[in-house]
Amino acid sequence: xxxxxxxxxxxxxxxxxxxxxxxxxxxxxxxxxxxxxxxxxxxxxxxxxxxxxxxxxxxxxxxxxxxxxxxxxxxxxxxxxxxxxxxxxxxxxxxxxxxxxxxxxxxxxxxxxxxxxxxxxxxxxxxxxxxxxxxxxxxxxxxxxxxxxxxxxxxxxxxxxxxxxxxxxxxxxxxxxxxxxxxxxxxxxxxxxxxxxxxxxxxxxxxxxxxxxxxxxxxxxxxxxxxx
Amino acid sequence: xxxxxxxxxxxxxxxxxxxxxxxxxxxxxxxxxxxxxxxxxxxxxxxxxxxxxxxxxxxxxxxxxxxxxxxxxxxxxxxxxxxxxxxxxxxxxxxxxxxxxxxxxxxxxxxxxxxxxxxxxxxxxxxxxxxxxxxxxxxxxxxxxxxxxxxxxxxxxxxxxxxxxxxxxxxxxxxxxxxxxxxxxxxxxxxxxxxxxxxxxxxxxxxxxxxxxxxxxxxxxxxxxxxxxxxxxxxxxxxxxxxxxxxx
Numbered sequence: 001x002x003x004x005x006x007x008x009x010x011x012x013x014x015x016x017x018x019x020x021x022x023x024x025x026x027x028x029x030x031x032x033x034x035x036x037x038x039x040x041x042x043x044x045x046x047x048x049x050x051x052x053x054x055x056x057x058x059x060x061x062x063x064x065x066x067x068x069x070x071x072x073x074x075x076x077x078x079x080x081x082x083x084x085x086x087x088x089x090x091x092x093x094x095x096x097x098x099x100x101x102x103x104x105x106x107x108x109x110x111x112x113x114x115x116x117x118x119x120x121x122x123x124x125x126x127x128x129x130x131x132x133x134x135x136x137x138x139x140x141x142x143x144x145x146x147x148x149x150x151x152x153x154x155x156x157x158x159x160x161x162x163x164x165x166x167x168x169x170x171x172x173x174x175x176x177x178x179x180x181x182x183x184x185x186x187x188x189x190x191x192x193x194x195x196x197x198x199x200x201x202x203x204x205x206x207x208x209x210x211x212x213x214x215x216x217x218x219x220x221x222x223x224x225x226x227x228x
Numbered sequence: 229x230x231x232x233x234x235x236x237x238x239x240x241x242x243x244x245x246x247x248x249x250x251x252x253x254x255x256x257x258x259x260x261x262x263x264x265x266x267x268x269x270x271x272x273x274x275x276x277x278x279x280x281x282x283x284x285x286x287x288x289x290x291x292x293x294x295x296x297x298x299x300x301x302x303x304x305x306x307x308x309x310x311x312x313x314x315x316x317x318x319x320x321x322x323x324x325x326x327x328x329x330x331x332x333x334x335x336x337x338x339x340x341x342x343x344x345x346x347x348x349x350x351x352x353x354x355x356x357x358x359x360x361x362x363x364x365x366x367x368x369x370x371x372x373x374x375x376x377x378x379x380x381x382x383x384x385x386x387x388x389x390x391x392x393x394x395x396x397x398x399x400x401x402x403x404x405x406x407x408x409x410x411x412x413x414x415x416x417x418x419x420x421x422x423x424x425x426x427x428x429x430x431x432x433x434x435x436x437x438x439x440x441x442x443x444x445x446x447x448x449x450x451x452x453x454x455x456x457x458x459x460x461x462x463x464x465x466x467x468x469x470x471x472x473x474x475x476x
Binding site: 071076193 | 284286287289290293354355357360362363387388389390391395398399402403404405
């Protein structure tokens with residue numbers, strides 16, 4: 001057993017996982033921030049409903065989302081019709097399909113911390129900025145974003161880590177294609193099923209270390225940020 | 229005389245209840261549907277209950293090695309039960325072939341798969357589904373077929389792998405993969421294709437999929453396990469098995 005026991009298939013699974021997690025996190029920060037802003041500020045009666053929809057993946061088993069995605073993105077489903085009409089083919093078994101699933105599944109992990117941070121800011125900094133004649137965009141980027149920075153950090157870290165930890169949905173819509181949809185969690189499952197325990201240990205141990213380091217760094221940072 | 233009959237009937241009734249047991253069965257995914265039917269009849273006829281878990285044979289092998297509580301294994305191959313027997317994890321002498329499986333290339337679309345399998349050479353599809361060849365015997369048989377046709381390298385970029393043969397069929401049934409290698413038992417009922425189009429892969433292209441059943445060490449002394457094995461070998465079960473396209 002050498003120092004590096006990871007074969008090329010394992011390495012490609014790791015690369016793919018990191019790519020999926022980074023893209024999911026970026027997309028979610030872009031999509032999730034306006035949703036979080038709206039949820040934090042609105043007095044609309046729709047707030048409860050939108051909040052509930054965003055939080056659904058927290059309580060639903062991945063199999064529910066996986067099953068519906070397979071149907072909805074399939075040739076008879078509405079998303080399947082749309083992607084075929086656009087000449088994109090079908091999304092299951094593709095990287096974009098996994099990305100879409102990850103964005104939906106990880107949404108609450110990004111939206112909720114940002115929403116909490118926005119709510120914690122309150123009205124006063126915004127009013128102060130308005131009296132200084134700052135426009136809404138200016139206020140948002142120079143006042144709100146810096147104040148909500150710990151929320152964004154938590155959102156990004158949790159979004160990334162949660163995507164890395166995804167398994168059930170990927171298993172259901174991924175089709176286990178090396179380099180495209182075979183992420184680390186699926187690769188570990190494959191190793192374990194085939195009784196390749198040594199290979200499984202390398203990847204699984206790496207996942208434990210990764211998850212611990214990420215959460216440790218996050219909690220340490222947030223503690224020191226709270227103290228200042 | 230009548231009293232004696234009544235008493236013995238009564239005793240028979242209570243003894244059936246007293247001996248009605250339960251058996252935990254691990255079933256290869258391709259045999260799930262036939263097994264549900266057999267288990268229902270088995271319970272009706274013997275009073276014993278078969279509790280069925282379906283999955284990939286390779287997975288069951290790993291789980292049995294780690295002490296899973298299964299008492300009977302209905303494998304999708306003959307090597308896994310033989311290996312377990314060698315490792316002393318079965319009841320010796322309980323192993324037998326309960327079905328010989330057939331591989332089909334199947335599509336949910338009518339007239340997509342021709343009866344010669346030419347569709348594979350033409351390659352006008354984006355996804356070909358098969359079960360994970362590492363853990364599912366039907367997946368390994370699919371690889372063997374493609375190797376014998378000389379198409380393995382050209383088609384492997386189009387593979388999508390199901391975790392077991394049931395998931396593979398689901399990929400094809402939902403149309404997400406245009407076609408795939410599945411077990412005949414999954415797409416045939418009462419001698420008829422349940423839908424779509426299929427190529428019945430000629431048997432010279434792959435080794436016969438002999439599916440063996442065995443009583444596992446955990447099932448030793450469980451009357452329900454022995455009864456199930458006898459039942460599987462009986463005419464009623466055999467008729468069900470054949471109706472799903474297996475040979476015996």
